[in-house]
Each structure stands twice: as structure tokens, then as C-alpha cells.
Amino acid sequence: MSLIIDGLLAILAIYLALQSLLAPRLTQSVFLFFAFGLALALAWIRLAAVDVAITEAAIAAGFLGVLFLDALRDFAPRIPAKNEAVQKQYSKSQTKSLFLPRLTLWAGLGLFLLIALEAVWKIPEGGGLTAAAGTLLPESGVENPVTAVLLNFRAYDTWLEMGVILIGLLAVFAAGGKMAYRKPGVASQDPLLRQVILFFTPVLFLFGAFLLYIGKTGPGGAFQAGVLWGAIGILLHLGGWPFIALMPRWLGQLLLTVGLGFFLVLGFLFMAAGGALFEYPPAYAGILILIIETLAAISIAAALSAIFALLNQIGEEADEIESTT
Amino acid sequence: METYQIYSLTSAVLFVIGIGGVFITRHFIKKIIATMIMGGGVFLSFVSFAERDALTFADPVPHALVITGIVVAVASAAFALALARRIYQQTGDISFSNDK
């Protein structure tokens, strides 16, 4: 019975992936990709990876989905004339390929698929690191093994990854993003939306804090909490309160860097005391990890909402150019 | 056939769909989606092996790696989106021109 469910889920995921690439209209692609993310989240649940499921649903389907939707404003414009021109350009470039190269390509991909399937089918039992992580779990300061790996056993990866988020933000800036004040939009004048935002802001904050705290013992943690808090920033931005742009510069920069910076400075301090980088005394590991996670969540939230705000701004400028020409 | 094998086979299929999609599709956004599908396949394989190696709990290391990987992938996808939107804004192009 459970094999049937898993099989159906697998087929669904493959179908959605294929369709999101083959769908003729971009809007369809993006929504099918959304659905693909949710199907994957279900797969994580089936594989007992609840932490991953929350992350996937929050970041990959949620945050990235919002970015894609926002991008549709550019690429699938509501003005039909422009859309047609784009579609024409699109279909013209599609017909250029020749038969023979295509055949080779598909044959190559088919062969590649076959050896990939053989590779995962014949994979030897590696045994994993479950036992090793289990033995050392009591020394890590937390009870959730995934949090223990993320924040203690492999804290270096997690730290670098927070660097990647910050680099991602800098990169969006480098691509020409400008932090500017969004015009107070229609949204903020809508009484219902206003109420919704006012209601959801504290709820999201609480829920994020809950996920952050529960990460010590169960599924949850800095990344999931960071995305939820980031959602607050996105909601406020869309509602016409672009608080990141309104914030004093130094405060924004502090929020963005505090996670990465504190993590590193703490690591250096313990290194100066004679240990290795990111080596915490076991007695304090629990509380230190909680502090690091809180600050990390703040930085992640700030970075994600800033990334959204910048991308949104790119669309806004495009709209302006459109309306002036 | 065990549960993990269903998903590890799926992961290989998704990976190949993704890598094919990156090269075959033209539209910027679809290329970005294709890289994320590739990523989905890779992460699924990690997690399926974690389920196989479960004792009282599933292997936490792949779970942690996947969480890291997802965040990294999303950061690069966001950057790619920013570039795609900038290019569209400056030129109106939605795909790479083939004349190169």
C-alpha cells in the first residue's frame, strides 16, 4: 500500500517536473514548478525528513515561488500586444533546431538516464553516519540530530552557507538592484489587506520564534524561522511599508551581517582559547547554538526580504519605463 | 523494491530532466526552473539514502546537507532571476540569442 503511494508521488513529481518545462505558457510553468516543490515536500515527509520538508516548503516552494511570481510581471505581462510579440519571438527561436542534432541530443539524454538509473539502482550500502551522529548527539547540546549536524558537527558548512545568502544579496545589488522607496501602493490603501498584514505579522513572528525554539528538540531551526520572518518583510514591503529601505543604513547592515559575524567572532574567540573554529564547550553548546540560530534567523530574514524588495524594484522600474514610453 | 529505491530512481530521472532542460529550453525562467529541478533530484537522492540508513532516526547528515543545499540553490536562483529580469528590462530578450 505504502509503495503505491510512494510510486504515485514519484510519478507525480516527475510529471510535474516535465510539464513545468514543457508547458507552452510561462505562467503555467511557474505554477507547475510550485506544485513540483510541494510534491517534493510530500516526498521528504514520506522519507521522514521533516526538517527538509519545512525548508523545501518555506524556501524552495514559498520564497522562490514568490520571486518567480513577481518575475511573471515582467515575462508574462498582462498587456496582450506585448505578450504576443514575446511569444512570437519565442516560437521563432524554437523552430531553429535541426532534426539530427536533436536526435543525438535525445539519444544522449536517454543513455545518460539509463546509466544514471543503473548507478542509483546498484548503489552499495554505505551505512551513512547515523550511528556516529547518534553517539555524539549528547555532546552536541541539542536533541534534534539535524540541528546538531547543522549547527555543531558541520557548523562550518552552515556558516559558509549564510555567507552565500549574503553574497546572493550583494549579487542582486551587483545586477543593478537599487534599494529605493516603493511608492505607497494600492495595497496599503486597501483596508482588508491592511488588516491581514497587521494580523499576520505577529502571527508569523510567533510561529518563526516557535520553529526556532523547537529546532533544539524537533524539526525546525534557523532557516525555517528565518524564512518565516523574511515573509514578514515581504508582506510589509508589498503592503506599502518598505521597512528595510526606510531603516537607517547601519541598522540594515547590522541585521544582515549579525548572523554571519557573530557566528565567526564566537568561533574565533573559542579558537583563541585553544580550541578549533566553531568548537563550543559542551556545557554551553545548547545556549550558544540557540543564540547563533536566533541571530542567523534574523540575518536570513533580512537578506531574503531585501532580495525580494530588490527584485520587486526591478519590476517596478520596468513598469515605469513601460508607462513612460 | 524498497521505499528508498523508488525515490532514488526518481531522483535520477529528475536530475536528467533538469540537466536536459537546462540545455534544451530557451526561456531564461525555464532554464532557471530546470536547474532547480536538477537540484530537486540531487536532494531527493541524498534524502533517500538517509532513509535507507535509518536506525532509530534517519541519517541526519544528508538532511543537513540538503537543507544547506536548498538554501544555496535558492540564493543562486534568486540571482539568476535578477539577471534575467535586468536583461529583459534592457533589451526585451527572453532567451539567449543564437548568433554567438
Add this chain to the structure above:
Amino acid sequence: MTIVELITVIFLVVGCFFFLAGTLGVLRFPDLFSRLHALTKADNLGLGFIAAGMALHIASPWAALKILLIWLFTLLASSSTCYLIAHFQKEQDQLKNRKEGE
């Protein structure tokens, strides 16, 4: 099979029926407003039944409370999004009408 289990099953089946009806509506209804109608009303009802069934099944007051919260948040989110989408569509329609009128 106890009474509770029986009720759970009934609730789940009814919930699934409403979901099915809602999905059918989204696929088959002609315009945005009626689709929204199907999506938000039928699906929320379906979710409500499934939530109720699961709450009975779990039989722990805390978990039941969490499930109730999930349902309430979904209700809130879907009704406000429904309103926003409908509102936006209405504005677009008015704009269009005005343009055609000129």
C-alpha cells in the same frame, strides 16, 4: 471498528468529496469569480472535514488544537487572497470597460 473511527472515516471521505468538487470547479468553471468560489469555499469545507476527522483520530487535545489552528489560518489566508484576487480582477474589468467606453 469503534464509533470514533467510523466518524473519522466518514469525515475524511466527505472532506475528500468536497476537495474533489472544488478541484473540478476550478477546472471546469468558466470565469475567474466562479473558479475562486469553488476554490475557496469547497476546498475550505473539505479541509475542515479532514481536519475534524484527523483531530478525532489523534485524540490529543493539544494536537487537535494545532489542527484547528491550521484550519483557521488556511481559512484566513484563502479568504483574504480570494478577496484580493477578486478585487484586482474587478478593477481590471472596470479599467477595460472605461477604455472601451471612450
Add this chain to the structure above:
Amino acid sequence: MTHLPTSSFPALLVGLPILLATLSLFFGSKGRAVVGLAGSLLTTALSLIAIAEVTRRGTVIHILGGWDPPLGILLRIDPLAAVFIGMLALVGVFISLYAWWYFRVREADTGGLPQFWPLWLFLWAGMNGLFLSNDLFNLFVTLEVVGISAVALAVLSGKTTALTAGLRYLLAAITGSMAYLFGVALIYGSTGTLDISLLGQVLEPGATTTFALLVITLGLMIKMAGFPFHFWLPPAHSAALAPVSALLSALVVKGAFYILLRLWMEVFGVSLTYAAGQLIGVAGAVAVIWGSWQAFMQTSLKLIVAHSSVAQLGYLLMVFPLLILAPGVTTDSADWLSPAWTAGIYQVISHAFAKASFFLSAGIIIMALGHDRIESLRNLVGNMRITAMAIGLAGVSLIGLPPSGGFMAKWMLLKGIFLSGQWWWAPVVLTGSLLTAGYVFMLLRLAFAPAREMDTFRPVPKSLEVVALLLAIGSFLIVFPADFLIQFLESSAVFGSGIEPIMEGGEYGNN
């Protein structure tokens, strides 16, 4: 590996640049430049001290968090890593100095680019982390740090060509990392470890390992622009700003090569076949010929230099067939391994110096002329003697004329080729050098030609020219410590090693 002496340097080499990058975010455009330059100088000093430590104590490690592998992550500086870190530091510091003056001039014209310095420091930290890491997944994270910051630097100018090239580069980079990561997943699934040293002991040949080798190689080839995945490199490297082009071409692509070299030699020995070595050698050979020919055909200076990178990276791939021995040959009897390794290392270092100098000179010319069409290089010697000299010296090193580092690399490569009896690579090396000579002398001929029409050369800070010249001279100076360098490298376990492949057609033969 955990019995080796520990040291704090590996942690500092990654931590310090990131700390300074984070710090620089708090400043405005001018402050960032100050912090950035100070950070570059500090990181260079730290790198040199760390290398001194390695020469004194041998390979040093750092066990992060105090958790031994396979659960934890281990950083290590062995002589090979030390040489790469040294190259990064020496070339990086010159590029930083150049960037300092370059952005000052630019700022006066078109406004500053405040993102350069933090991104460059992040990139530096990522490269250091990449050279130090002993963990497959951590390598993926460092690859992403390097990849995203490299693309971000490449699009800094905001011009459409740069953005389009940047998106192409980014998509290639993401595809490459994901392919690499799929291989890592399979390796982890089949061994339960990510530590490179442990994997070298426990990895067993099989269909899974072979496929992992395939996707990892594929991913890294995309990242290092190996043929046929070089398509993203010329537009991205030529459209970037001068200091960025220099660091992308001279340094960033070497990261993927370094991982490829390490993984092939330290992990995948069990799955490699003689044919695999020959295949990647062919990819390198085609890259050498094709890239040099394309460079010869270009009419703008930066495109010439960018295509020349494709060719020069090809030489690096041609080292692999020499390291994977034919069936029946043992490592002891293969006396060409040391020359082949020397060739690879010297090619990496001399190309880093020469290419950085070349791109920086191109930047100076663009600054002076406003464009880089080569017909305007007429009478370069009369107008900008130092830059002309830098281009000449860098070009000579790229061709491989004595006494440059490039000569050392190509000479050792030929020596390895003839000692191993794989004579078929020799014509490729010679043709590549000949074509390189073609475009370099074409540039030099123009530079010495009398001016025809009056192209006005705007004045450019002498300091920029001097930096480019120093890098070009550096590509010659690296020959002098060769004995010391090779001796140092030979104390590393991996240097001079070769793969004795499993028999062809055996149970896990070439599939």
C-alpha cells in the same frame, strides 16, 4: 589524517577575509575600498605566513568544531594547497592594488562600484576554503561561494553584454555545481563518508562510482570551462571590468581544476581507466587548438585574451593522460610523473601571472582609448611603453618562450609526453604555442607600428601600468625558485603520484 599537526591557519585563511568583507559592508564606497585593500594585504600576509608554517612543519590540519571526520569537516594545508594559496595571494594582491587605482579613476568618471570589494574578499575566502577543504560537500559550498561571487563581479559594469554573459555563466555554474553534487550524493550513499582522505581508502569500483566520477568530472569541466563546455567563458571574461576579468581568468577557473585534480588523483583512482585519461586529454587538446585559433581570429583585445584562456586551460587537461598509466606500467617505473605534475603546477601559476597581467593591460588600454579594437594599438610603444612591455612579457610567457614560467610548463609537459611515449600530444603542444605566438606577435607588430590615424591616448595612472608589468615580470621570476618549489611539492603525498588503472575489460571495465 587526523594525526597530523594542527594549526589555526586554515581557519584564519577563510575566516579573516569573510570577517573583513562583512566589516566593509558598513562603509560607503570609499571606506569599502580602504577596508578591501587592507583586507587584501592582510590576507596576503596571512597566506605567506601560513605557507612558511607549512614549509616548516609539513602538512597541517584544522579539525573544525573538534569533530573528527567523517562526521566533522577537516581543513588541511598540504604543499599542493599551499602552492595554490600562494598563487592566489600573490596574484590577488596585485589585482587588489590595480583595482584600488582603477576604481579611483573610474569613480571620478562614472561613480564607484561599492559591491566590488566585499565580493572580492568573499571570493578570496571561498577560493582559500576550496583549496583547504578535505570534504566533498564542503567543496560544493565553497564552489558556490566562489561561483556566485564570481558572476556577481562579472556583471558589475551593468552593461547588457555583461549581464547576458553573466547569466550564461551563472546558469553554467549552477548546472556544474548540481552535477557535482549529484556525484557527491552517490559517493556518500555508497560509502557513508565525505572526507577525501577516507574516501581514498574505502571507495570501491562499480557502476555507481563510475557514474559519480562521470557527473563530478562533467560538473567541474563546466565550471573550469573545459572543452566542450567553454562556451560561457569568452563572453563572460571579456565583458567584465578589467580587474574582474583578470581575477576570473587567472584565479577562479583554477579552483575547479584543483578539485578535479585532487579528486581524480586521491579518490577516483579505483574507477579511472587509461581511456578516461586519454579522453580528457583529447578535450584538452581540442581546447588548445580551438581556443588558440579563435583567439587568433578575434579583433578586440579582451576577446583575444579570453579565448586564449580556453586554450591555456586546455594544457591543464592534457596533464591527466600522463598521470593515468597504461595497463602494466607501475608508478615506480613511470619517470614522467614528476615532470607532468611540474608542468601542471607551472602552467597554473604562470598562466595566473601572465593572464592577470594581460587582462590588466587590456584594461589600461580601454581606459586610455575608450575601446579595445586591436587596430588602435598602433604605436602603443610610443604612447604607453610600460603597458606594451607588460603585454610583450605576458605574451612571451603564454607562448612558452624561455626563460618564462610558461616555457617551464610547456617544456616539462613535452618532457613528460616523450618520456611516457604518448608522442601524439606533442604536435598539439607545439601547434598551440605556434598559434599563441601568432596572436601575440600580431599584437606586438601593431604595438611597434607607426601610428596611422591619430588615436588619442588619454593619460592613465602610471601605477596601473606598473602593477600590470610587475605581474608580467612575476611570470618570469617564478622560474627561479623552481628547485625549491618542486622539492617542497614532493613532500606532499599527492604530488608525483600516478594512477595504475584497473585492467581494461575487467569486471568494472571502461563503461
